[in-house]
Amino acid sequence: MTMKVLVPVKRVVDYNIKPRVAADGRGVETQGVKMSMNPFDEIALEEAIRLREKGHASSVVVVSIGPQAAQDTLRTAMAMGADQAILVRTDAALEPLAVANLLKVIVERENPGLVSMGKQAIDDDMNATGQILAAKLGWPQATFASQVKIHDGKAEVSREVDGGIEVVNVSLPAVITADLRLNEPRYASLPNIMKARKKPLETLDAESLGVDLTPRLKVVNVSEPPERQAGVIVETVDELVHKLKTEAKVL
Amino acid sequence: MTALVLIETEQGTVRQASRSAISAASRFGDVDVILFGDNAENAAKLANVRKVLHVTNLPHLLAEPAAALLATLAENYTHIVSAVSANSKNILPRLAGLLDVQPLTDVIEIKNDDTFVRPIYAGNALATVQSSDRIKVLTVRGSSFDPVAAEGGNAPVETLGAPGGYDKSHFVKVEFSHSDRPELEVARVIISGGKGVKDAGNFQKLLEPIADKLNAAIGASRAAVDAGFAPNEMQVGQTGKVVAPELYIAVGLSGALQHLAGIKDSRVIVAINIDPDAPIFKVADYGIVGDLFDILPALEKAL
Ligand SMILES: Cc1cc2nc3c(=O)[nH]c(=O)nc-3n(C[C@H](O)[C@H](O)[C@H](O)COP(=O)(O)OP(=O)(O)OC[C@H]3O[C@@H](n4cnc5c(N)ncnc54)[C@H](O)[C@@H]3O)c2cc1C
Ligand SMILES: Nc1ncnc2c1ncn2[C@@H]1O[C@H](COP(=O)(O)O)[C@@H](O)[C@H]1O
Numbered sequence: 001m002t003m004k005v006l007v008p009v010k011r012v013v014d015y016n017i018k019p020r021v022a023a024d025g026r027g028v029e030t031q032g033v034k035m036s037m038n039p040f041d042e043i044a045l046e047e048a049i050r051l052r053e054k055g056h057a058s059s060v061v062v063v064s065i066g067p068q069a070a071q072d073t074l075r076t077a078m079a080m081g082a083d084q085a086i087l088v089r090t091d092a093a094l095e096p097l098a099v100a101n102l103l104k105v106i107v108e109r110e111n112p113g114l115v116s117m118g119k120q121a122i123d124d125d126m127n128a129t130g131q132i133l134a135a136k137l138g139w140p141q142a143t144f145a146s147q148v149k150i151h152d153g154k155a156e157v158s159r160e161v162d163g164g165i166e167v168v169n170v171s172l173p174a175v176i177t178a179d180l181r182l183n184e185p186r187y188a189s190l191p192n193i194m195k196a197r198k199k200p201l202e203t204l205d206a207e208s209l210g211v212d213l214t215p216r217l218k219v220v221n222v223s224e225p226p227e228r229q230a231g232v233i234v235e236t237v238d239e240l241v242h243k244l245k246t247e248a249k250v251l
Numbered sequence: 252m253t254a255l256v257l258i259e260t261e262q263g264t265v266r267q268a269s270r271s272a273i274s275a276a277s278r279f280g281d282v283d284v285i286l287f288g289d290n291a292e293n294a295a296k297l298a299n300v301r302k303v304l305h306v307t308n309l310p311h312l313l314a315e316p317a318a319a320l321l322a323t324l325a326e327n328y329t330h331i332v333s334a335v336s337a338n339s340k341n342i343l344p345r346l347a348g349l350l351d352v353q354p355l356t357d358v359i360e361i362k363n364d365d366t367f368v369r370p371i372y373a374g375n376a377l378a379t380v381q382s383s384d385r386i387k388v389l390t391v392r393g394s395s396f397d398p399v400a401a402e403g404g405n406a407p408v409e410t411l412g413a414p415g416g417y418d419k420s421h422f423v424k425v426e427f428s429h430s431d432r433p434e435l436e437v438a439r440v441i442i443s444g445g446k447g448v449k450d451a452g453n454f455q456k457l458l459e460p461i462a463d464k465l466n467a468a469i470g471a472s473r474a475a476v477d478a479g480f481a482p483n484e485m486q487v488g489q490t491g492k493v494v495a496p497e498l499y500i501a502v503g504l505s506g507a508l509q510h511l512a513g514i515k516d517s518r519v520i521v522a523i524n525i526d527p528d529a530p531i532f533k534v535a536d537y538g539i540v541g542d543l544f545d546i547l548p549a550l551e552k553a554l
Contacts, residue, residue: 018508019372028376096344097353120490125371126356128344131314135348140420141314143341146483156423160483161337167423168313174419180473180490181483216353220366220379228515231536233527237549240521240537248519248536250440250498251465251554 003113040118079188252280268334268393443470447503506531
């Protein structure tokens, strides 16, 4: 069976950057900050590309919901190997519910056999969009995937759960969300970056898709968490144990 | 206002994090709990519980039927709550999708019935958000709320069946890594190893004797899990487990942002690292600069 795989990718503050709360207490500073593809989405994309390389998928379509600059993320995705891209343009910071509702419209248009996405965006840390989308589509879901095997119109997925690894079998079409150990994403080579410039990138306006984008959560404020202070360096193990017993009283 | 709390058990005992979720939900009013699979005796004894809903025909807690069942119950409640866990993160957002509401993940503080505090950006910022949804669906961090008592209650148990017809997903198997140690989320002491521990054998040889002496849980950095030194459920951090022990001993791990996200609420942090500039020292209450292969055996002796 060959199918299209849809991969939603989010443009987020790069994972190496320590975010700073903006002075107005409305959010986190993003002006002049390095932005990258959400690391879990790179993994989800890598998995989709591998499925195509193994002959399980015919094409990989990436979609990003965000500002014009999310184009860069989509170009990176095509340089990694996605065949085509869709930008759903909006300047609003949308919640998982609105994102899922927009993705549902794209799914109904593109008819993928699989949506491969990240388990979590590292900015809002919601871990929700894939599950909401699966519910909205009435599709089965396999979250926190560490291994995916496709056969007979089904995906056998190993999932990272609290006590260990769980294996589930879901009929396609389905939503799979990627965990860290699913694969190691490839780097985009220079020739592929050049080639990606010629791949098709379609832009849609989020407002035009007939989806209610009104936020359900009002941000009251965003603040810095209490900082931990650096303590003392001790010279010997005996000194450490002594301090843990008498000063910190944890032993 | 009435809340429904999805609770989980561990070998028949209600998880401490679930008891914390009940205490968090008590802020909203009466609390009913729903339990899948296990026997419901222990759930009936919990303090602060009005009624136990016991679902007997869904032992493996597949998200599709579980969320569908919760959706049929949801209209009786103002809040649907669970402690953060692999199961709740799988099921509650799906339920939110069915109800068309925006779920809240990882709540650490409840301001009032509709306003909540949750960490964003790996805990580098705290967002206070107000929900306008008619039913609030939220997961709460167990370590942020005191658990209700495990005994003393006497709630009636009502048996329910999950709906059939969800044949698009099947449970195949689960491989639990069994351990007699305390769970990471509730352990009083945790010793965690990183890439610096170098292999799985050292993890056992060096960390376990100390964990035995301190009745500690063992954790790991992502790099240590990726390298196969420790199983995935031991990962501590932004995308692993968030912990808040009295004592956290970080061994041969650098203290990346994503790791710190999971340990910030520990009361006392000890760092053992050969590199004096390792970021872990910036958050550690006590640090020793040196080779873990010398320090750990000495520590074991000194305890
Ligand atoms: C999306 C995303 C999510 C992530 N989530 C998590 C997460 O949940 N948890 C997590 O931990 N990481 C997470 N990471 C990974 C994180 O960024 C770091 O890569 C990881 O934490 C590093 O692990 P480490 O400290 O063990 O390894 P390293 O950074 O390689 O550090 C090893 C340390 O060991 C010390 N060392 C070496 N030899 C010795 C010795 N003989 N004695 C003493 N010290 C020694 C070194 O000085 C060094 O500081 C995530 C990354 C991404 C992109
Ligand atoms: N704005 C967006 N554009 C594209 N995909 C998104 C967007 N927001 C979230 N996603 C997808 O949903 C996953 C989970 O995000 P979240 O639920 O916000 O943690 C991400 O890893 C992405 O795959």
